[in-house]
Amino acid sequence: MADKRQATKKAEAETGAGRKPRADALRNRERLLVAAKTVFSAGGADASLEAVAREAGVGIGTLYRHFPTREALFEAVYRREVEQVAELAERLQGADDPVEALRSWLHRNVELVATKKGMAAALALAAHGDSELFTYSKQRLRAAVGSLLERAVAAGAIRPDIGPHDLLHALIGLCMQHGQPGWQASVRRLIDVLVDGLRVQRGRPD
CATH class of the missing domain: 1.10.357.10 (Tetracycline Repressor, domain 2)
Structure with missing residues (x-):
């Protein structure tokens, strides 16, 4: 019974841990879109993806995970x-x-x-x-x-x-x-x- 409770708690913890990144990912994606609009509108086609990431407050790796290309x-x-x-x-x-x-x-x-x-x-x-x-x-x-x-x-x-x-x-x-x-x-x-x-x-x- 104890093993079963531990397994249940572990599954719940893993599920909870899995949900947070998804919510964070959605927020990061929205922040990137808002930032990209600001950067591209001001800087034109040559505005860098690094500038978008900085404006959004995320790392460049996060940007590429959501948007693999410009x-x-x-x-x-x-x-x-x-x-x-x-x-x-x-x-x-x-x-x-x-x-x-x-x-x-x-x-x-x-x-x-x-x-x-x-x-x-x-x-x-x-x-x-x-x-x-x-x-x-x-x-x-x-x-x-x-x-x-x-x-x-x-x-x-x-x-x-x-x-x-x-x-x-x-x-x-x-x-x-x-x-x-x-x-x-x-x-x-x-x-x-x-x-x-x-x-x-x-x-x-x-």
């Missing part, structure tokens, strides 16, 4: 950003003003572009037209902006002859100046002009 880390960061942008669209569905909800979502996408621009070369390999990543991001973003646009059109606030594909192409076009100093603030101003131009004008004099 491309794997880039792809994970981009997927996380796309998912967060899509989730934002879901939350904004409850906003009082559907036009401001659409504006807020488009503004948030400037951060996505800022993150992506530092990873363009690697993402070009992972996100070409036939890849799963390209399909995933395109579908998620189109569905997200489509839901906000549909609500604004249904409220009679946005002209009905604009589609989600049009808005995403316009956003991409506005962000083409991303190599210039202060480009994010400039793009947000242009987004405001775009959204205001899409409003249905009521009571406009002839």
